[in-house]
Amino acid sequence: MIIRPAGSADHEAIWEILEPVIRAGETYALRRDMSKAEGLAYWIAPDRETFVAERGSDILGTYYLRSNQAGGGAHIANCGYVTHPQAVGQGIARQMCEHSLLHALSQGYRAMQFNFVLASNVRAVRLWESLGFDTIGRIPEAFAHPGLGFVDALIMYRPL
Amino acid sequence: MIIRPAGSADHEAIWEILEPVIRAGETYALRRDMSKAEGLAYWIAPDRETFVAERGSDILGTYYLRSNQAGGGAHIANCGYVTHPQAVGQGIARQMCEHSLLHALSQGYRAMQFNFVLASNVRAVRLWESLGFDTIGRIPEAFAHPGLGFVDALIMYRPL
Numbered sequence: 001m002i003i004r005p006a007g008s009a010d011h012e013a014i015w016e017i018l019e020p021v022i023r024a025g026e027t028y029a030l031r032r033d034m035s036k037a038e039g040l041a042y043w044i045a046p047d048r049e050t051f052v053a054e055r056g057s058d059i060l061g062t063y064y065l066r067s068n069q070a071g072g073g074a075h076i077a078n079c080g081y082v083t084h085p086q087a088v089g090q091g092i093a094r095q096m097c098e099h100s101l102l103h104a105l106s107q108g109y110r111a112m113q114f115n116f117v118l119a120s121n122v123r124a125v126r127l128w129e130s131l132g133f134d135t136i137g138r139i140p141e142a143f144a145h146p147g148l149g150f151v152d153a154l155i156m157y158r159p160l
Numbered sequence: 161m162i163i164r165p166a167g168s169a170d171h172e173a174i175w176e177i178l179e180p181v182i183r184a185g186e187t188y189a190l191r192r193d194m195s196k197a198e199g200l201a202y203w204i205a206p207d208r209e210t211f212v213a214e215r216g217s218d219i220l221g222t223y224y225l226r227s228n229q230a231g232g233g234a235h236i237a238n239c240g241y242v243t244h245p246q247a248v249g250q251g252i253a254r255q256m257c258e259h260s261l262l263h264a265l266s267q268g269y270r271a272m273q274f275n276f277v278l279a280s281n282v283r284a285v286r287l288w289e290s291l292g293f294d295t296i297g298r299i300p301e302a303f304a305h306p307g308l309g310f311v312d313a314l315i316m317y318r319p320l
């Protein structure tokens with residue numbers, strides 16, 4: 001598998017990955033009725049770099065990397081990762097995160113922060129912990145989960 | 161003093177308040193070289209409501225209120241407040257925050273969250289604590305302060 005910058009030819013494949021996650025509304029704080037144009041505009045915005053994970057001719061995942069804050073806070077990176085529903089459990093998110101940590105370091109970032117990891121997303125929390133992230137904050141009842149009601153969100157962080 | 165929604169006639173007064181704070185780069189994670197157009201576009205964006213605090217014909221402060229997250233996270237509000245440099249110490253920020261808490265409640269928000277309160281901004285931390293905010297997270301070395309070097313940022317939260 002290779003991880004490379006996304007190009008405009010990847011938009012269809014990226015939307016195929018994003019749409020089920022947005023529609024499910026179980027992990028990302030995004031409007032569930034976002035259109036394709038809105039979803040892609042969010043994921044591939046001018047303030048971030050977007051990558052795809054590709055095996056053969058299949059796009060198995062995508063992530064973005066941006067500054068979590070501007071100005072005096074621009075040295076901490078932030079990422080979002082999504083794996084293709086048919087590729088979950090193959091370590092794609094782990095490889096994308098490892099790639100993003102190296103890329104962030106190469107761009108001069110000093111740390112990586114996730115602002116909104118749902119406590120109910122146990123798989124993600126375990127993965128980020130195994131990659132060196134600590135939970136530095138917990139937002140009570142931060143997210144209205146369609147199945148679970150209000151769940152907490154974690155703020156996770158690791159130096160680079 | 162009254163607190164009311166900002167109109168386009170207030171842009172000059174708002175910029176007069178924002179500019180010194182942006183140029184100083186000591187409290188907000190915004191680019192210090194932001195132009196007037198960029199600064200106003202940030203403060204008066206379509207995703208937020210902007211208010212001014214007015215006494216007689218003087219605008220003494222301004223704040224915005226928005227959803228801190230979209231989708232399943234849209235029930236938590238976020239605000240930014242700035243007081244005119246010549247009106248600091250008169251309780252303007254406190255009155256704006258009290259106004260914002262009531263307004264957020266009236267809009268159906270369930271909580272208020274500040275994502276980036278600098279630990280070095282002792283006056284602000286004390287004020288938010290006195291208004292019922294708890295520190296729910298601390299981001300190590302989150303901000304490059306022009307005088308103090310890297311300082312931590314606090315995540316503060318209160319239910320409504």
